[in-house]
Amino acid sequence: DGGITQSPKYLFRKEGQNVTLSCEQNLNHDAMYWYRQDPGQGLRLIYYSQIVNDFQKGDIAEGYSVSREKKESFPLTVTSAQKNPTAFYLCASSLAGGPVPFFGPGTRLTVL
């Protein structure tokens, strides 16, 4: 089955620790995206990548970093510089120029 895998589903970390969220897709999509969702809020764009080895900042990139070494993988690192990292993180992918991204199931990060 084709789709997007995000792991883990729930993640707990201590304040001050960096943490990396995994996102893998086997849809052969060129573009991948990371969004953050806070309770009762919509999605805000963190980073996106339209081709391998290239990515752009979204609206709330501060305190986050990404890499795109492989077409199928787009990991997100939440660094200690992110002031309020507790949130629900959603990864998505789409065909190049395709308007409809396919979303993964999300990772809920809680920083204690």
Place this chain on the structure above:
Amino acid sequence: SQQGEEDPQALSIQEGENATMNCSYKTSINNLQWYRQNSGRGLVHLILIRSNEREKHSGRLRVTLDTSKKSSSLLITASRAADTASYFCATDAQGNTPLVFGKGTRLSVIA
């Protein structure tokens, strides 16, 4: 910056009634899309309407787009308890830009 704003923020209706949600946006768009999100889950794409379209149907869903007013509406007819979810509109502009989402409408359908 968030492009779309949904209205109302929350909506509660009885099963069998119709549910209407509205979305307003600020700048010119290429497409407008509606997504559904069940609690704690990922987003599911419902329908896409292009800027040159005015109305689109998919099953019990009807979407309208008024580019002169920069607004869209999503109508769910004959609602079911399973329609209980949050609904988001999302827009993209010309030039292959990422989707920008609104804050969503929380729909509760009471059996």
